[in-house]
Amino acid sequence: MEKSSTDEAMKVGRWMEEGGFARLLGIEVVAARPGWCQVEMAVTDNHLNSVHITHGGATFALADFAFGLASNARGETAVGLTTTMSYPAASKRGDRLVAEAFEETRSKQTGNYRVEVRRQSDSVLVGLFSGTVFIRGDAVSQWME
Amino acid sequence: MEKSSTDEAMKVGRWMEEGGFARLLGIEVVAARPGWCQVEMAVTDNHLNSVHITHGGATFALADFAFGLASNARGETAVGLTTTMSYPAASKRGDRLVAEAFEETRSKQTGNYRVEVRRQSDSVLVGLFSGTVFIRGDAVSQWME
Amino acid sequence: MEKSSTDEAMKVGRWMEEGGFARLLGIEVVAARPGWCQVEMAVTDNHLNSVHITHGGATFALADFAFGLASNARGETAVGLTTTMSYPAASKRGDRLVAEAFEETRSKQTGNYRVEVRRQSDSVLVGLFSGTVFIRGDAVSQWME
Amino acid sequence: MEKSSTDEAMKVGRWMEEGGFARLLGIEVVAARPGWCQVEMAVTDNHLNSVHITHGGATFALADFAFGLASNARGETAVGLTTTMSYPAASKRGDRLVAEAFEETRSKQTGNYRVEVRRQSDSVLVGLFSGTVFIRGDAVSQWME
Numbered sequence: 156m157e158k159s160s161t162d163e164a165m166k167v168g169r170w171m172e173e174g175g176f177a178r179l180l181g182i183e184v185v186a187a188r189p190g191w192c193q194v195e196m197a198v199t200d201n202h203l204n205s206v207h208i209t210h211g212g213a214t215f216a217l218a219d220f221a222f223g224l225a226s227n228a229r230g231e232t233a234v235g236l237t238t239t240m241s242y243p244a245a246s247k248r249g250d251r252l253v254a255e256a257f258e259e260t261r262s263k264q265t266g267n268y269r270v271e272v273r274r275q276s277d278s279v280l281v282g283l284f285s286g287t288v289f290i291r292g293d294a295v296s297q298w299m300e
Numbered sequence: 301m302e303k304s305s306t307d308e309a310m311k312v313g314r315w316m317e318e319g320g321f322a323r324l325l326g327i328e329v330v331a332a333r334p335g336w337c338q339v340e341m342a343v344t345d346n347h348l349n350s351v352h353i354t355h356g357g358a359t360f361a362l363a364d365f366a367f368g369l370a371s372n373a374r375g376e377t378a379v380g381l382t383t384t385m386s387y388p389a390a391s392k393r394g395d396r397l398v399a400e401a402f403e404e405t406r407s408k409q410t411g412n413y414r415v416e417v418r419r420q421s422d423s424v425l426v427g428l429f430s431g432t433v434f435i436r437g438d439a440v441s442q443w444m445e
Numbered sequence: 446m447e448k449s450s451t452d453e454a455m456k457v458g459r460w461m462e463e464g465g466f467a468r469l470l471g472i473e474v475v476a477a478r479p480g481w482c483q484v485e486m487a488v489t490d491n492h493l494n495s496v497h498i499t500h501g502g503a504t505f506a507l508a509d510f511a512f513g514l515a516s517n518a519r520g521e522t523a524v525g526l527t528t529t530m531s532y533p534a535a536s537k538r539g540d541r542l543v544a545e546a547f548e549e550t551r552s553k554q555t556g557n558y559r560v561e562v563r564r565q566s567d568s569v570l571v572g573l574f575s576g577t578v579f580i581r582g583d584a585v586s587q588w589m590e
Numbered sequence: 591m592e593k594s595s596t597d598e599a600m601k602v603g604r605w606m607e608e609g610g611f612a613r614l615l616g617i618e619v620v621a622a623r624p625g626w627c628q629v630e631m632a633v634t635d636n637h638l639n640s641v642h643i644t645h646g647g648a649t650f651a652l653a654d655f656a657f658g659l660a661s662n663a664r665g666e667t668a669v670g671l672t673t674t675m676s677y678p679a680a681s682k683r684g685d686r687l688v689a690e691a692f693e694e695t696r697s698k699q700t701g702n703y704r705v706e707v708r709r710q711s712d713s714v715l716v717g718l719f720s721g722t723v724f725i726r727g728d729a730v731s732q733w734m735e
Contacts, residue, residue: 216357502651
């Protein structure tokens with residue numbers, strides 16, 4: 156991986172971090188390369204459901220953000236088409252969640268990504284996500300002004 | 301549908317509305333019956349991604365909340381196992397999203413639910429969600445204190 | 446729906462019926478229109494698993510065939526990207542399975558389809574399928590020689 | 591992994607191989623351990639669709655069989671609830687497909703499995719499958735006569 160593409164990927168990450176929903180949830184980009192990234196989120200009262208564990212929607216949002224970053228980090232705009240998620244375990248207030256996104260396949264017009272969300276303290280898998288993107292012809296950079 | 305079961309379902313809805321994540325996103329329960337519900341959310345800056353449309357995670361969160369309510373509205377605790385979502389169209393600030401959840405199948409231990417998320421203004425489908433639950437033996441009411 | 450488009454859709458269906466896998470399984474097209482179709486399959490010993498119920502792969506194959514026909518019945522080639530299936534109930538030798546495919550959304554380049562597979566005798570849902578296609582620019586008819 | 595559990599897993603595999611659908615498609619178990627297996631299938635005219643590539647339902651059937659074996663190879667009956675599949679590339683007559691199933695998570699009552707289907711000749715991924723099971727209390731062996 157050459158340095159320039161990593162820089163470009165992180166630039167996309169910083170820009171995505173500034174979205175209103177990412178800020179509301181406190182999503183932070185740790186590292187990004189084309190086709191891969193790691194992002195984190197601290198679980199607070201704001202992320203819980205009525206039984207005081209992390210809402211599935213909050214875990215999903217972190218995974219979906221990682222999916223978006225990994226798939227757009229090559230600089231071509233990729234649009235999410237379908238996503239699937241399962242929840243092997245729970246997390247709670249005080250946990251820090253780490254999502255890592257991997258590119259499984261990528262052709263000219265579509266791509267598949269996998270995201271694993273784990274509790275940082277014990278590495279237990281709390282979310283398993285997979286997503287498919289449609290790759291449009293336009294550059295991500297044109298949206299970044 | 302007898303009145304008592306509708307009352308019970310709405311009671312579950314009100315309790316779920318008080319979760320931190322539901323409050324953070326502004327999710328509101330409109331109506332609920334065992335196996336069915338309608339919930340809404342107004343899209344604000346807080347729900348947007350970096351290209352100023354609703355973040356997939358926010359649309360998912362609304363759908364997932366509806367899934368949770370419809371599947372727990374019978375009074376037995378149902379735990380989400382797997383969910384799938386696709387995004388046929390987008391929404392933006394000022395849109396009001398309406399999610400309607402339907403029970404497709406329900407056996408003793410599992411159930412399948414479908415959720416449609418639409419823009420209220422023009423009824424365009426912006427999210428299509430399906431989810432599978434595992435039904436535990438305990439009562440939802442015991443969690444509601 | 447004008448007659449010509451129904452004729453065209455049935456022509457695609459007849460052509461798909463001749464594929465080796467469709468013939469191996471005994472899949473029959475009952476009716477087709479752009480975006481919709483109904484197909485059937487009789488369950489024989491050949492479709493069973495080791496516990497003598499219909500193999501999930503056989504039920505899936507019928508649903509996937511219906512998905513392919515409904516999405517290609519407009520005459521533009523549509524390629525399946527992602528599919529999801531759940532199995533609310535079982536079927537066995539002697540059952541006749543009926544799959545009905547519906548178009549949920551269709552844009553210029555992608556589409557979502559839903560397929561319900563039921564036992565003909567009692568209409569019980571034995572398979573619930575959803576699929577996403579990528580729509581290429583070429584015509585189905587050019588493949589039909 | 592102790593030898594006895596591998597023997598038991600292979601015994602389940604041999605029994606599953608004798609199902610009508612597995613025989614119809616020519617599915618062969620190469621190796622199995624609790625939570626893992628490798629199975630293969632040679633693509634013939636019988637597995638093709640109308641454009642002469644492997645039917646999605648045939649690739650799915652192989653993946654689903656592997657999912658069933660890996661999840662039942664511990665000796666407790668596991669029932670498939672939901673499956674998701676995507677098709678990153680195609681295969682054709684003469685290809686040999688290899689499916690490898692991995693256990694991603696397993697709790698007392700549910701489990702998630704991932705299956706990768708590749709062309710043996712060049713290891714290209716032609717199917718990416720994930721599935722969720724519900725684990726019943728009964729033993730697989732009681733079904734095996």
